Amino acid sequence: MGPLQGGGLTLEPHLRVRGVRKHFADVAALDGLDLDVQRGEMFVLVGGSGSGKTTLLRCIAGFERPDDGTIRLAGRDMTALPPYRRPVNTMFQSYALFPHLSVARNVAFGLRGLPRGEVEARVAEMLGLVRLEGYGERRPDQLSGGQQQRVALARALARRPELLLLDEPLSALDRNLREATRQELSALQRRLGVTFVLVTHDQEEALTLATRIGVMQAGRLAQVGTPADIYERPASRFVAEFLGAANILRGVVRASDAGGALIALSTGGQVQSAMPAPAAVGHPVDVVLRPERLTLVPAGPAAQPNRLDARVAHAAYRGEALSLTLHLADGTALRVTRPLGDGLADLPAAGEALTVAWSPAAAVLLTA
């Protein structure tokens, strides 16, 4: 069962959230949120702190009761069920391993009621899944952070939940371990086919893990789509700035049809975009240009579209790339990321005049 990324489904999605509202003392943490997650998906919720992503997770887990709206899983209404009656398990940010129980008994915690032999087999299977065979008798505080993280995952998966919720599962790990663990988590999820809903504030984590991403803003989903969708075609300025770096320039539509649009920038210069303008001719739009989509070319005729003359304000060597901050003629800052070629680590000097260019496909248009 592969992850479904498109629409056009007639069956009810695995997880269906409709109109969920949750207020905490006058503050709307969730403001009429709708969300569909298909079976087997790795759905990643991103958003700033206070955007409601953790509240949504807690509502799905049952720790919070929505003020309004419904949450259905596998065709069943779960809105009113307490956490212990839901076929949902959570992997907590702090892992929340029981310090008084061994690793094996932590994993077996949710298996009460199963025959003894089956519990032992399941615990062994889960510990194998997270490569912790032989650690069953240890106490959680005798494990490293990465091992604790895997115990938490094994414990949450042991009950074979319909849905696994992961609250910042990798945030407590150091950087190197995080990358390796991310790949393991992704491989495990695909192998088991369990639906994952994961919350993170790490955009790289979101882009690399997700089958689909939901960007949250003020208690609602600002945009839902595949990582490429969200990154390449952000639906709003907020999404564009939240995932990845973005240069956003204001302009006015000069011409637009199905094949593209021509925009006159307020800083001077023109943008030719491969996408039709989201506004009528004469109306303002925002042009989103990703720093890594901008190239530096020798100064040429300035009147061409998709070219801007600029001066280097600041240049930083980042190892795998150069980060440049350029100033346009009117002082507008433009960030450019340039990959390093062979031995081309020489930094452009501040004040150096350059021309920035991009392709029509790189210019994303948003309603201003």
Next chain:
Amino acid sequence: MKLWRVPVLAVPWCWLLVFLVAPLAIVVGISFAQPADGIPPYAPVLAWHDGWPILSLDPANYAVLLQDRFYLAALLRSVVVAGLSSLACLLLGYPMALAIARAPAAWRSRLLLLVILPFWTGFLLRVTAWIGLLRDDGWINGALLAVGLIHAPLRLLYTDFAMYVGIVYAYLPFMILPLYARLSKLDPALEAAAGDLGESPVGVFLRVTWPLSRPGVLAGMMLVFIPAVGEYVIPELLGGPGAQTIGRVLWTEFFDNHDWPMASAVAVALLGVLLVPAALLQRSGSRRFDDRGA
């Protein structure tokens, strides 16, 4: 560098020597003496003969202690009273400590203040106040008579009931405080995780909250049990004449019978009995430490 540690450590050691070891040695010494008329009312344990110290230890008091059922019964009664009182304190104190630990942060310090507020008044005064509440024409009987629940005053004062009420009342804070300290440090995510893994609230309590609060339970039980075993004032003021606890026996031997050696022997026996739970507490404390350190 290390020289300054000597005077610093000397202070507590001197304190322990002067106010704990020396008095204890004196009490143990007196417990082996023979009663005598005079001041002090016992024959010296240590005598000098031709420049040699002669130690004359008489174990008669301990023999009496073991043979006379009166003393053993008093000791047993005290242990039972203290045990039941600490259980009652646990049953009352646990929900209170849990409620305080779960209260909104702004409320917690206020609620804790209420728990320790009684300490601002003298202990004797507070126990005496219970006489006014419990006696036949006291507040409780008065209230029950007034609402018509009873037609004749209940016999409350000078009963075991009154004694238990007094002990539980007096020692409840010593149960609540260590329990609160433990419960407030409990990570709420652990209880959430247990619920998430399919445990009902009762199951969450039995499998997570209770086992993780056990060190607090043990500390609270000991803090109530140990002083309650030797308690004299409460059984004397509120208990009936039958409530012959070891504290009252000790008092009688010392002040009424002027039998200092017997009183000392009772005190030493009491200390011996109390060493058992203290050692248990010590052991469980060090075991917890080992678990963490290993």
